Amino acid sequence: MIDRVDRKILSILQKDCTVPVAEIGRRVGLSTTPCWRRIQRMEEEGVIQGRVAVLDPKKVNAKVTVFVAITTDKHTEDWLSRFAELISEFPEVVEFYRMSGQVDYMLRVVVPDIEAYDAFYKRLIAKIDIADVSSSFAMEQIKYTTALPLSYIEDKKE
Template identity: 75%
Template sequence: MTTLDRTDKKILSILQEDCTLPVAEIGRRVGLSTTPCWRRIQRLEEEGVIMKRVALLDATKVNAKVTAFVSIVTNQHTEDWLDRFASAIKTFPEVVEFYRMAGSVDYLLRVVVADIEAYDVFYKKLIAKIDVADVSTTFAMEQIKSTTELPLGFIPLDKEKGRASA
């Protein structure tokens, strides 16, 4: 289990906002010199708290303007079927998120495509690869909020030492 303190939490918050900031600037903002700040960032990467650093793209400028939420229901609940289904889904670059759900929907996909015609092509390829009982799609009309920043307020801090377990 990774142990985090308030300084780690501040570093994570800064990196979630802009991971291109120089380490010296991050250190300045959290009250550390460059080397100790860099060591903390390296430790957070080694421990898997920071999984990777990425560039966020403007969907419109890369012609990925349509977001579809695809609800999938299956009558097959075996590990073998799930493995085959997950493998099939991983072959679709259009699927940007993939969840196993609780409730009336078994799986939920977030699919990003250029237009409705591109979604139809995706849909036909999907149902050709895997047998499902029901596929239902809803299309987003407008994106009102989108963030990749995880809320860090859930990290429990020890009031005496400012340390946390995550």
């Protein structure tokens, strides 16, 4: 379980995972060693899945975001397994979800331009049978964060 101190640690790490452990400890009222133990425990428990650098899409030429809605008439475990394996081969796909409702799967794809998306689309449909693909191009990114809300965590009884 995660307590109030763990939640503070997670909040700091979500904003900047390069903050030294001693500084995190100071901010949450712990010495370095107990703070480090908490971080290690949350890593072992899978609460912290990794630490990454968030890149500027424009500076790495991945400035176009496309939301791709996919419907299929194939609803078997075998088809989904093959589709998931195929999607993992496309580095342009940065998010992949199985959906409820009219759309079966939703992809978030990042590419340099529309021509690159068209090439991605042609490679995708050549490799697997899909009933319908609908693409929506993001015109402007209004909000983006990798930080998850922490207010829903139930406090551990101390």
